[in-house]
Amino acid sequence: MNINVHYVTRVEGHGNIVVDVKDGKVEKCIWEVIEAPRFFEGFIRGVHYKDVSEIVSRICGICSIGHTTASIRATEDAFGYKPTEQTLTLRKLLLDGETLQSHILHTYFLAAPDFLGAKSVFAIIPTHLEAAKMALRLKRIANDLCDLIGGRTIHPIREVVGGFTKLPTEKELRELKKTLETEALPLMDKTVDVFASLAPKIPNFVRETEFLGLVRDDEYAFYDGELGSTDAGRTDVHNYKSWTNEYVVPHSSAKWTKNKRESLAVGALARFNLNAKLLHPKAKAAAEKLGLKPINYNPFMNNIAQVVEAVHAVEDALIQIDKLLSKGIKDEKVDPMPLKECRGVGAVEVPRGILIHDYTYDKTGHIVQANCIIPTNQNCANIEYDMKKLVPEIMDKPQDEVQLMLEMLVRSYDPCISCSVHLVKVNFK
C-alpha cells in the first residue's frame, strides 16, 4: 500500500500525507508541511509598535483576530501597559466571535462532508440545505459580531495596542445581543443535534498525549491565563520556551514541539480537557449530549470539542455584552505606550490552540526581535505520531478507506498551515 496525498484539501495551507506499507509493515508514515515560508519574524524587525499587529495579523486570515490580539498583548506586556476593563471586555467579545465563526466553518464546511461521505460542502448543500443554511446564518452572525467590534472579520481594524480606534454603540450591542439570543442560541441547539447524529461516525481511535493550553481558575481561558498542561501542571506564560521545546527530527527539518512526551496537542480538545469544568451551562450540557468527557484522547473528537466551544462562545459573548451594557460604553481614547527597551510575551487561545507572540523592542519603539509559536506547528508532531499509531490499526482496510481516515485525522486538527512561520518544507528521498 502506498498512500501519497498531495495537498490535503479542506485545510488552510498546504500539507501532504505520505504512507508506505510493505508486506504488512509500515515503512514510512509522514506528515509533510509544504507551505511556502513567508519570514514574518524576519521582516517584522524594525517595525514601530503601532504597525506590528496589523502586519502579523496577515500571518493567517482565518485567525487574524487571534494573531492581532496575541500581538497587542505581547506589546502591552512589554511596555507594562494595563488596558482598561472596557477594552478587555471588547477583546474577549471579539475572540468569542472568531471562535464561533472558525469552529462553524470547520465543523460544518470542512469536516462534516467526511461524515456524510462527500468531497465538499458544495456537494452536500442540495441534500442538506437546511443544515447549510443554519451554518451560513451562524457564521454570518459571528462575522457580524467581528465586524461590529473589530471593524472587519479578516484583519481587524479597530483593535490596536492601547485600546480600540472605534467603539460599538450601545444600540448596536443591544441589537447584537438580540440576534445572539433569538437566533444564535437556538441554532446552536440544533447544531448540537446535527453533530450528535454524526457522532457515531467518528472513528474510535485513542492515543494518549499531553494537552497544552491557557488555564485560569475563574473562566474557560481564551484571552489570558497561565500556561497549563495535563502532564505538567501550570507555569507563567513567560516560561513558554521551556514547555514548547522546538526540535528538529532526523527525517525532516521541521521544527516540532514537545514537553513531557514525544508530542503534545493544542486546540479545542486540549482546552476542553484542561478547562471543561469552567464551560458555561449550555456548553456543558452540549458536551454531555455529545458524549465528550475529560480527559478524551481521541483526536477525531476535536470536531466535537469545537461544537461545544461554539456553544460556549455564544454564551460568553452574551455575558461580555451584558457587562458592556451594564457599565455603558465609555468614549476611551487609544493610549500611547511609554517607550523603553523592553520585552513582552502575549499568549491567546485561538481556534486551533494556544498562540504565543514574543517581542523585544528598542528604546524608540521598534521591534528588534520577534518569535511566534503557532498552534498548528505545535500539533505537527502529534499528527504524525497519531498517524503512526493509526495506520497499523486500520491497514487491513481498502487503501482508499485508509487514505480517507488519514485525511480525516489531519482535518480533525483543523490545521492552519498558512500560519507558516516555522514550518519547513520536507524532502524525502
Place this chain on the structure above:
Amino acid sequence: MKPRVAFFDFASCEGCQLAVINLENELLDLVSHIDIVNFREAMTEASDDYDIAFIEGSVTREADIPRLKKIRENAKLVVPIGACACTGGVNFRKNFYELGEIRNYVYGESAKYFDTFATRPVKAVIPVDFEIPGCPINPKEFLSVVKSLLIGRKPEIPNHPVCVECKLAGNVCMYDKGEVCLGAVTRAGCGAWCPSNGSGCEGCRGLVDEPNKNSEKEVLTKAGLTVEDAVQKFRIFAGYFEEVKK
C-alpha cells in the same frame, strides 16, 4: 453553461479566499451562477478545466512559476485577488532585507531546506486580465467583478484615491485627529474601510496611477514624519511600487 471557476493559492494568509467563503448571504446565490471546480481550501474535488482562475498569494519560490504558467494555459481569464497576488503585499517586505540573512534569522540551520526567492506579484510571472487589490479584498468588489465577468463587461477598479471615498463616507480627516493616513495616494474601492473604523489608511490596495507625490510628501512632513518613517509606512503594503522603492 455556467462558467467554471477555480481558486488557487500561493504564499498568503488565505484570507481573500476566506473573504469569499464569508459571503454567507450571497454564497448560495453565487454558486447557482458559477461552477466552482477547484478550491482546495473548501473542497476535495479538483479539475484543470476552468474558465476563470482567481489567484491568491505571492510568488516566492521557483516551483511557483511552472504552476502559474499551467494556470495561465488552462484559464481564459486570470484574476489575481488580494495584495499578496497583486503587489506582493506584506510578503514584499522580505525584499527589503538581505535574503540569506532573513532565511537564517527565521530558520537557522534549517534555512537550506527552503526554496525561496524575492517576492513578486503574479503579473511579474504571467500576464493577468484584471486584478482585485486589497488586504483583504473587499467582498463587495469581488462580487461586482464576478457579476461583470458573467455579463461579459470589463470590471472597473477605481483609479482615484481613498480620500474620495472617505469624504463621501463623511469621515473626519485622520490628519485632523493627529493620525497618519495614506489615503491620498492609495487606490480606492474599499469604501475607505480603515478611516471609517477610526484608523488611517495603510495603503493595502497599492498606489493610484500617477500619485501626487509632492503633495503627499508635504502632508507627511507636516504630520511630523521623517522620510524614514514615511518610507517604513508605505513599505507595510506598497513596497512594490517604484515610488516607494526609491
